[in-house]
Amino acid sequence: MKTATFRIWRGNSEGGLLRDYTTEVSEGMVVLDAVHQIQSKQAPDLACRWNCKAGKCGSCSAEINGAPRLMCMTRLNDLPLDKPVTIEPMKAFPLIRDLVTNVSWNYEVKKRIKKFKPRRPDVSDGTWRMLQPDIDRVQEFRKCIECFLCQDVCHVLRDHRKHDEFIGPRFFVHAAGLEMHPLDTEERSQELRTSFGIGYCNITKCCTNVCPEEIKITDNAIIPLKERVVDDAYDPIRKLIRRFTNGD
Amino acid sequence: MADYQTFEHDVLVIGSGGAGLRAAIEASATGVSVGLVCKCLLGKAHTVMAEGGIAAALANVDDRDNWKVHFADTMRGGQYVNNWRMAELHAREAPARVRELEAWGAVFDRTPDGRILQRNFGGHKYPRLAHVGDRTGLEMLRTLQDHGVHQGIDVHMECTILTLLKEGDRVVGAFGYEREKGTFRVYRAKAVVLATGGIGRAFKITSNSWDCTGDGHSLAYHAGAELIDMEFVQFHPTGMVWPPSVCGILVTEGVRGEGGVLRNSEGKRFMFGDIPENYRSQTADNEEEGWRYTQGDRDARRPPELLTRDHVARCIVREIKEGRGSPHGGVFLDISWIRKKLSNASEHIKRKLPSMYHQFKQLANIDITAEAMEVGPTTHYIMGGIRVDADTQMSRLPGLFAAGECAAGINGANRLGGNSLSDLLVFGKRAGEYAAQFSRENKTGVVNPGQIEETVSEALESFNRGSKGSAADGNPYEIQYELQRFMQDLVGIVRKETEMTEAIDRITELWIRSKSVAAHGNRQYNPAWHTALDLRSLLTVSEAITVSALNRKESRGGHYRDDYPQKDPALGKLNVVVWKGRDGTIQVRHEPLPEMPDELKGIIEEMK
Numbered sequence: 001m002k003t004a005t006f007r008i009w010r011g012n013s014e015g016g017l018l019r020d021y022t023t024e025v026s027e028g029m030v031v032l033d034a035v036h037q038i039q040s041k042q043a044p045d046l047a048c049r050w051n052c053k054a055g056k057c058g059s060c061s062a063e064i065n066g067a068p069r070l071m072c073m074t075r076l077n078d079l080p081l082d083k084p085v086t087i088e089p090m091k092a093f094p095l096i097r098d099l100v101t102n103v104s105w106n107y108e109v110k111k112r113i114k115k116f117k118p119r120r121p122d123v124s125d126g127t128w129r130m131l132q133p134d135i136d137r138v139q140e141f142r143k144c145i146e147c148f149l150c151q152d153v154c155h156v157l158r159d160h161r162k163h164d165e166f167i168g169p170r171f172f173v174h175a176a177g178l179e180m181h182p183l184d185t186e187e188r189s190q191e192l193r194t195s196f197g198i199g200y201c202n203i204t205k206c207c208t209n210v211c212p213e214e215i216k217i218t219d220n221a222i223i224p225l226k227e228r229v230v231d232d233a234y235d236p237i238r239k240l241i242r243r244f245t246n247g248d
Numbered sequence: 249m250a251d252y253q254t255f256e257h258d259v260l261v262i263g264s265g266g267a268g269l270r271a272a273i274e275a276s277a278t279g280v281s282v283g284l285v286c287k288c289l290l291g292k293a294h295t296v297m298a299e300g301g302i303a304a305a306l307a308n309v310d311d312r313d314n315w316k317v318h319f320a321d322t323m324r325g326g327q328y329v330n331n332w333r334m335a336e337l338h339a340r341e342a343p344a345r346v347r348e349l350e351a352w353g354a355v356f357d358r359t360p361d362g363r364i365l366q367r368n369f370g371g372h373k374y375p376r377l378a379h380v381g382d383r384t385g386l387e388m389l390r391t392l393q394d395h396g397v398h399q400g401i402d403v404h405m406e407c408t409i410l411t412l413l414k415e416g417d418r419v420v421g422a423f424g425y426e427r428e429k430g431t432f433r434v435y436r437a438k439a440v441v442l443a444t445g446g447i448g449r450a451f452k453i454t455s456n457s458w459d460c461t462g463d464g465h466s467l468a469y470h471a472g473a474e475l476i477d478m479e480f481v482q483f484h485p486t487g488m489v490w491p492p493s494v495c496g497i498l499v500t501e502g503v504r505g506e507g508g509v510l511r512n513s514e515g516k517r518f519m520f521g522d523i524p525e526n527y528r529s530q531t532a533d534n535e536e537e538g539w540r541y542t543q544g545d546r547d548a549r550r551p552p553e554l555l556t557r558d559h560v561a562r563c564i565v566r567e568i569k570e571g572r573g574s575p576h577g578g579v580f581l582d583i584s585w586i587r588k589k590l591s592n593a594s595e596h597i598k599r600k601l602p603s604m605y606h607q608f609k610q611l612a613n614i615d616i617t618a619e620a621m622e623v624g625p626t627t628h629y630i631m632g633g634i635r636v637d638a639d640t641q642m643s644r645l646p647g648l649f650a651a652g653e654c655a656a657g658i659n660g661a662n663r664l665g666g667n668s669l670s671d672l673l674v675f676g677k678r679a680g681e682y683a684a685q686f687s688r689e690n691k692t693g694v695v696n697p698g699q700i701e702e703t704v705s706e707a708l709e710s711f712n713r714g715s716k717g718s719a720a721d722g723n724p725y726e727i728q729y730e731l732q733r734f735m736q737d738l739v740g741i742v743r744k745e746t747e748m749t750e751a752i753d754r755i756t757e758l759w760i761r762s763k764s765v766a767a768h769g770n771r772q773y774n775p776a777w778h779t780a781l782d783l784r785s786l787l788t789v790s791e792a793i794t795v796s797a798l799n800r801k802e803s804r805g806g807h808y809r810d811d812y813p814q815k816d817p818a819l820g821k822l823n824v825v826v827w828k829g830r831d832g833t834i835q836v837r838h839e840p841l842p843e844m845p846d847e848l849k850g851i852i853e854e855m856k
Contacts, residue, residue, distance in 0.1 A: 012772065028491020040725035044776035045769035051457045054497045057292040073610055096428050097773040107290060115398045116353035127347055129362030135355050139380065142355055142387060146291055
């Protein structure tokens with residue numbers, strides 16, 4: 001049977017190294033299958049976080065040959081197997097062990113974003129009316145599986161470690177999903193400009209490129225939010241008009 | 249003395265899927281303090297995998313729908329062994345629970361006049377499933393998560409519960425470990441809600457996530473609660489069959505709801521050949537009528553592909569067994585054929601079924617807008633679970649509540665698609681509400697240190713063996729795989745006495761071997777250790793399923809016996825109950841169904 005070698009990061013926050021494991025590969029296998037095979041036969045304590053193995057939960061994020069990807073959706077036949085496949089943990093977050101990182105910062109960030117606040121119901125039975133074309137954009141944002149690969153690749157977090165001043169692409173998408181929700185009446189543009197640090201993003205689109213859900217993070221979420229933030233800060237009349245018409 | 253950290257909450261919710269989050273939100277909204285224990289990270293629970301929709305008689309698409317029709321559909325689908333009260337509450341309360349999600353920010357697909365759109369699904373008489381493309385579960389879970397995190401719920405991520413702590417009969421907390429460092433935790437609580445989901449990982453081919461190991465079923469069983477209906481496991485008719493590594497991943501029923509058809513290797517739509525008597529009047533007898541139904545024609549009857557899951561799964565197995573299967577051991581599910589009917593078919597499919605399109609494109613190199621998929625049955629859901637009071641969701645142990653898949657009653661012998669998400673909401677809310685009430689009426693209980701010491705020493709046994717490098721150095725992954733393989737083969741879709749007896753023997757053997765597994769290294773995020781600890785849950789539920797299945801000598805819903813292929817009317821009047829006896833062995837009894845009020849009997853008759 002065909003084999004391939006996987007060069008996997010082993011270690012914790014105190015240090016570690018890349019170690020080679022050779023295992024059999026079969027048709028249709030994904031990287032996560034190889035990791036499981038190595039776990040069950042060669043390295044039982046190899047730490048890796050996973051859940052659905054179907055690209056829907058966003059747990060098994062890692063860097064495969066240097067690229068941030070979901071292990072469960074990366075097929076081996078899309079990778080060159082004549083040399084070792086490198087698998088490393090995400091670098092924008094503190095390492096727990098092996099391929100598992102501490103992503104708790106993301107959960108803290110989300111708590112800081114004001115929650116959905118709907119307008120009064122449109123109908124006396126407590127329901128609203130929204131048309132499909134008005135929610136298409138928001139539904140795109142709500143496809144996010146919170147794999148945090150966009151956070152991992154973003155140089156503001158990865159290289160400049162601005163975790164205290166910048167919420168990252170995932171949460172601009174989250175904020176955009178709230179801000180562009182036809183029913184939402186909350187106001188978030190001031191903190192987007194200040195404590196959420198949207199100005200740090202210089203639209204290199206790295207996040208868009210790694211999104212497994214193919215959300216156009218930069219074009220559809222971040223740039224419109226930047227425009228909105230600028231309008232609200234420097235053009236209060238437009239802000240008023242927008243609030244009045246209750247949409248984008 | 250064992251080393252552990254202690255946390256205290258009024259209500260402790262174990263499980264962070266739809267039911268757990270909904271329970272936590274409800275309890276917290278009443279003002280009590282709530283802890284939420286997640287086996288995984290928050291927002292990753294198996295609920296995200298639900299695709300098709302949430303069943304609720306909103307009557308937005310067909311105004312003939314109402315709770316009575318939904319109730320009758322649920323009972324018919326469950327072959328009338330459902331708990332009637334749960335089915336009633338579920339049908340009555342589901343619409344309000346769905347509307348509530350919208351008020352919390354969920355963005356469902358819309359009807360042309362701007363209301364929540366509903367789609368057709370198997371066993372539902374009218375289009376009833378509120379949905380978001382084919383990622384409804386994600387929408388629901390994210391909405392609950394984002395709403396919940398602003399309510400001051402204490403979330404304990406990546407923690408696994410090993411035992412429920414008891415004072416006499418009452419449950420007063422839980423004990424477990426957190427994964428990151430591998431340290432132990434005591435959670436003291438006045439009331440505990442189990443919402444741990446399913447058991448799919450006891451089988452080899454499953455649509456279930458890594459964490460669906462039946463923990464709640466097992467915790468409740470060992471604490472002294474009863475499990476009912478455990479023989480009823482749902483094998484979803486359409487899972488991926490190829491490539492091998494993705495075998496079992498779900499292909500939503502929504503594909504058939506949108507007009508997808510099942511064909512065998514001869515190109516025949518075999519479902520037309522086998523329509524059960526009690527569904528005949530509701531089912532189309534020609535392809536044209538079936539197509540019209542999927543396109544919203546109110547006068548058309550549903551195509552046979554949308555019969556209940558148990559039946560469709562068995563028909564698929566028959567086609568495969570009789571040599572009319574697809575090249576990789578499934579049958580063909582084709583949605584691409586609708587291009588003969590719709591000019592924009594390719595775009596239509598991508599819009600209605602985006603994750604299916606991506607799943608097949610990415611994992612199997614198949615373009616579902618142009619070619620047929622290969623599908624076969626996959627272990628999907630357990631109808632059985634912890635026996636609870638229909639109104640309050642409390643088990644027979646005071647202070648222990650359960651909701652969602654780990655609780656039983658609403659689904660009877662077979663669950664209708666879409667009823668699980670509404671079940672999570674309706675009974676998650678109820679469990680949270682009544683657990684909060686219980687916590688206000690009762691003081692914090694006393695934890696027994698002996699119970700903790702015992703659990704700790706059991707939990708660390710695998711390490712002791714690992715460090716000694718003893719000869720009995722069992723590999724926990726191997727034991728898990730072996731269990732999954734024989735449960736699939738011996739207690740799967742088609743069951744018989746001899747095979748299930750063999751399964752019992754092999755479970756007994758694995759119980760012994762599970763006591764000799766070894767873990768190496770340290771406790772920090774150690775998956776071999778976690779796998780070793782999960783074995784107890786997996787073996788417990790496997791045993792409960794097998795014993796219950798041996799005991800029901802008939803075929804009904806998700807439970808099919810080759811040696812008793814017919815329904816037995818006498819057995820249709822009872823539930824199979826299992827519990828842990830004083831000597832530690834599994835006990836079983838039959839119990840008559842609760843008597844249904846005449847008013848509800850009338851509804852069922854009227855809808856027949």
